[in-house]
C-alpha cells in the first residue's frame with residue numbers, strides 16, 4: 001500500500017490507495033471479501049454513523065426493560081405509549097416540548113440544517129481547500145507586516161463569502177439529494193397519491209379507525225367505521241387500531257439525521273483533493289452548529305422513542321423504511337455510475 005507523509009509525521013494512505021487498492025490487489029489473486037466490498041461502498045466512518053441507529057434503538061429498548069419506572073408503567077398499544085398520567089418521565093409524554101417543536105415539524109429543521117450546510121459549511125470547505133496550506137500561510141505571515149496581514153485576512157474572508165454564493169455542481173447534487181430524500185419522506189409519511197405509505201400499510205395489515213369517543217361523529221359516519229389516514233382518524237376523535245403501524249418518529253428521525261450526517265461526514269472523509277484534510281477545523285461555525293444540533297437532538301429523541309413508544313417490530317420497520325431511502329440516495333450512486341452522475345456522492 002502506498003503512503004504519503006503528513007506534516008505531523010503520521011503516515012496516511014495516499015488518495016488512491018485505500019479502499020480501492022486493497023480490492024484491486026486482492027482481485028488479481030482472490031475474490032474480494034465482504035469487508036472489502038463494504039469499505040469500497042462506505043467509508044468506515046459512514047458505516048459507523050449508520051450503525052448508530054440500530055444501536056440507539058436497541059439501547060433505548062433495553063433501557064425500558066431495565067428501568068423500574070418504565071417497567072412499572074402500563075403500556076397502551078392503541079396509544080403506542082404509556083398513558084400520560086402514568087408516564088415514567090417527561091420524555092415519555094407525547095406533549096413534551098421537544099416532540100412538539102422538533103420532531104413533529106422535523107422536516108423543517110432537517111431542511112434548514114441542510115440548506116445552511118450547503119450554503120455555509122460546504123461553500124467554505126471548497127474555498128479553504130483551494131487556499132494555501134496552513135503551514136505555508138503561517139510562514140508567509142511571519143514575513144508580512146501588520147497591514148499586509150490584515151489585508152490577507154480580509155481577502156480570505158471575502159473568498160469564503162464568495163464561496164457561499166457560488167453554485168457548484170456539488171451543491172446542486174446535494175440539493176438534488178435533498179429533493180429525493182424529501183420525496184421519500186413525503187410518500188412515506190404525508191401523501192402517496194392518496195394516503196401515505198404508513199397509512200396504507202396500516203390498512204393493508206388489517207388496521208382501521210374506530211370512533212370511540214364522539215357519538216355525533218359516530219352517527220355521522222354511519223356504518224363506515226374507518227377513515228383512511230391516521231390524522232383524519234385522530235382529528236375525528238377515533239383510534240387508529242389493529243394493523244401494523246410503522247413508527248413515523250423512528251422513520252423521520254433516522255432518515256433526516258442520517259442523510260444530513262452522511263452529507264457532512266461524506267464531505268469530510270471522501271474528499272481527497274489537495275488540502276482537503278485541513279477542512280475539519282475549517283467548516284463554517286454555523287454549518288457545524290446547526291448540523292450537530294439537529295443530528296444530536298434527533299439521536300436523543302430516537303432514544304426516547306425507543307425507550308417509551310411503539311413495539312420492537314414497529315421501530316424495526318420504521319428503521320428499515322428509512323434505510324431504504326438512505327440506500328437509494330447514498331449507496332446506489334456508489335454502485336451504479338449512471339445514478340452517480342445524477343445524484344453524486346458527498347465529497348467525491
Ligand SMILES: CCCCCCCCCCCCCCCC(=O)SCCNC(=O)CCNC(=O)[C@H](O)C(C)(C)COP(=O)(O)O
Pocket residue numbers: 103104105106107108109111112114115118174175178189230248249252
Ligand atoms: C439544499 C436544500 C435546499 C432546499 C431549499 C432551502 C430552503 C430553506 C428554507 C427553509 C424552508 C423549509 C421548508 C421545509 C418544508 C417542510 O418540510 S415544512 C413541513 C414541516 N413539517 C414537518 O416536518 C412534519 C413532520 N412530521 C411528520 O412527518 C409526522 O408528523 C411524523 C413525525 C413522521 C409522525 O407523525 P405522527 O402524527 O406522530 O404519527
Ligand SMILES: Nc1ncnc2c1ncn2[C@@H]1O[C@H](COP(=O)(O)O)[C@@H](OP(=O)(O)O)[C@H]1O
Pocket residue numbers: 079080081091092093094095096099245246247248249250301302304305309310
Ligand atoms: N420521542 C417521542 N416523544 C414524544 N412522543 C412520541 C415520541 N415518539 C413517538 N411519540 C408519539 O407516539 C405516537 C406514535 O408515533 P409515531 O407513529 O410517529 O412513531 C405519536 O403520537 P400522536 O400521533 O398521538 O402524537 C407520537 O407523537
